Amino acid sequence: MERREVSFRIYRYNPQADRTPFYDNFRIAVEKGITILRALNHIKEHLEPRLTFRAFCQAGICGSCAVRINGVARLACTTQVWDLLTGSGDDPILIEPLGNLEVIRDLVVDIDPIMEKLKRNYSWVRPAIPEEEMGRREHLVSDEEFETINAASDCILCGSCYSECSMMGVNRSYISPPVLLKAFRMNNDTRDTLGCQRLREATADNGLWDCTHCHRCTEHCTKKIPIMDGIHRLREEAFARGMTHSEGARHARAFYDDIRDLGRLKEVTLPLRTKGVLGSLKMVPLAVRMGLKGRRPPLLAKRIPEIGRVREIYRRLEANRCGEAVGAIHELPQRPASRGGRCL
Amino acid sequence: MKYAYFLSCINESMTKEVDRALNLWKKDLGIELVNLERGTCCGGSNLDYVSPDHFLAVNGRNLALAEQLGLDLVTSCSTCLLTLRRARHLLDTSAEKRELVNALLADEGLRYGGTSDVKHLLWVLTEDYGLERLAAKVTTPLRGVRFAPFYGCHILRPSALLGRDDPAAPSSLERLVEALGASLVEYGSRNKCCGFHTLLVAERQSLAMTGNALEEAVRAGADYIVTPCPLCHTALDAYQDKALDGRDVSRNIPVLHLSQMIGLALGYSGKELGLDRHMIAA
Known part of the structure; x- marks a missing residue:
């Protein structure tokens, strides 16, 4: 059995006793095949009984042991120490609590804000079956229907995407990736009846349109769920349901229009079309300073040659709109658009 | 080394200097760029919310224009890079989508076949050209x-x-x-x-x-x-x-x-x- 000495550098903080967080270093002998969680357990049992962390299933299912390992969120129970060893083997493995959440102690964070947001955003199925008939008759979901939400249903609420989200890092009120993923999952559940209400909540302030598309949620999902795709699908749903009275939706619409009209983005009026007259007024000073440096889009953007070809594509797609001309294209499939009608 | 060149909307307007700089030194490295004159805006990771179909059709068209030249497509905008690669992935993994997009492109004599790769300028330098060769040019x-x-x-x-x-x-x-x-x-x-x-x-x-x-x-x-x-x-x-x-x-x-x-x-x-x-x- 391969075995070597490995150093761990672990975040320590007891808010009731410590003025500031600090790091402890431990060096232990580790065999190949040992996970970060086993290493943490070893340290707790043999070296530092006060070291505090959460863990339960040891099988990557319960989601409770997510921590930041070498700077990014991962599950301690599915991360092999061996996979993290550098050539020299002398760099310590850094273990810290998840980001964007308050530390309760050491590696344990308070996940209540995630739970609160899940509650506020109707992160459950509200079925069509009346309450009194619940449990008396079945409401079946076919394999095909489940396929749409299969990947999204794998979410174990470990909080890794919450920890790595760019927008969460600067706005704790942001709806957050796991809540948006749940909204996608529930809105595409064939038993559910809350589509419009849930989408309205998701598109409120600090919501769906604030996502920066940094793809950190997808990249760091411990269950390999393409979370960002779920967010894409929700934005598509907002358009399909006519919920387009937001800066984010107007911004997206401008790209659609400009490609048809010019072939290129007409940047000069993009702020105006996104934010409206009042909203874009405060951008004028910066725009003037940029203009003085020559950093300005042409006032009359020129059309690409043969723009008619692009308009013809638009025309044919518009004519086919109801017929699923190109249809669902993303990694996460979506139920046919006909299921989600416009919201009043 | 010859590539189809996807300029990107912002490099045509706000950040012209990106393109100006590249055009100054490309000949020093023997890099030839062919502008995709008829190419459109990629949709800037926004178009697909409005309509996934339009997103796939216009980017399938952009990719087909590069294929018509028989060249890989290079861009120095990361969002264009991802958007075009996303469209490419979706077309490559669905014969059905490919067929539908190709039906829209046929009138223009274009066809998406998946033969042109989409690369960032950084990748062209680090992979295709090579950093040792570049260092020798400094x-x-x-x-x-x-x-x-x-x-x-x-x-x-x-x-x-x-x-x-x-x-x-x-x-x-x-x-x-x-x-x-x-x-x-x-x-x-x-x-x-x-x-x-x-x-x-x-x-x-x-x-x-x-x-x-x-x-x-x-x-x-x-x-x-x-x-x-x-x-x-x-x-x-x-x-x-x-x-x-x-x-x-x-x-x-x-x-x-x-x-x-x-x-x-x-x-x-x-x-x-x-x-x-x-x-x-x-």
Whole structure:
């Protein structure tokens, strides 16, 4: 059995006793095949009984042991120490609590804000079956229907995407990736009846349109769920349901229009079309300073040659709109658009 | 080395200097670029919300235009890179979508077959050209200059669609900086988000992201930030004063485009490379 000495550098903080967080270093002998969680357990049992962390299933299912390992969120129970060893083997493995959440102690964070947001955003199925008939008759979901939400249903609420989200890092009120993923999952559940209400909540302030598309949620999902795709699908749903009275939706619409009209983005009026007259007024000073440096889009953007070809594509797609001309294209499939009608 | 060139909307207007710099030195490396004159805006990761069909059709068209030339497509905008690669992936994994898009393209005599790769300028330099060859071309080594590399998002994530650098530990930009004789500073924001894509819808939060990156780069002692993306450049340079407003940061930090940094090492002047167009004096 391969075995070597490995150093761990672990975040320590007891808010009731410590003025500031600090790091402890431990060096232990580790065999190949040992996970970060086993290493943490070893340290707790043999070296530092006060070291505090959460863990339960040891099988990557319960989601409770997510921590930041070498700077990014991962599950301690599915991360092999061996996979993290550098050539020299002398760099310590850094273990810290998840980001964007308050530390309760050491590696344990308070996940209540995630739970609160899940509650506020109707992160459950509200079925069509009346309450009194619940449990008396079945409401079946076919394999095909489940396929749409299969990947999204794998979410174990470990909080890794919450920890790595760019927008969460600067706005704790942001709806957050796991809540948006749940909204996608529930809105595409064939038993559910809350589509419009849930989408309205998701598109409120600090919501769906604030996502920066940094793809950190997808990249760091411990269950390999393409979370960002779920967010894409929700934005598509907002358009399909006519919920387009937001800066984010107007911004997206401008790209659609400009490609048809010019072939290129007409940047000069993009702020105006996104934010409206009042909203874009405060951008004028910066725009003037940029203009003085020559950093300005042409006032009359020129059309690409043969723009008619692009308009013809638009025309044919518009004519086919109801017929699923190109249809669902993303990694996460979506139920046919006909299921989600416009919201009043 | 010949490529189809996807200029990108922002490099045609706000950040013309990216293109100007690249066009100065491309001949020194023997790189030939053929403009996709009839190509359209990629939709900037926005078009697909409005209509996934339009997103796939116009980008299938962009890719087919490169195929018609028999060339791989290169861009120096990371969002164009990801958007085009996303469309390519979706078309390559569905015969049905390919057929539908090709039906829309047939009138123009175009066809998407999946034969043209989509690459970022950074990848062309590190992979196709090679950093050793590039280092041999350097006439003005950038010795003593400390760069803070800023990757941004869409050249790294999602790695399933991009597949070059490890998003958690990228290295291509660092290797390029070293090949030009310059040195590096380490800081945490190099693979984080610049905030550009939400600047118009969540300005305060976006500028907080921008400010975090700028502040870290200044504290790490960098002389310049260098970025492969004109959108990151716009957030970091044009919005720098706003982003640093109210922060205890000792100085501004100039931001170079990848193509300008290379131009400097190949002996071109700051003026030729359009450094005077930046909001923060370089």
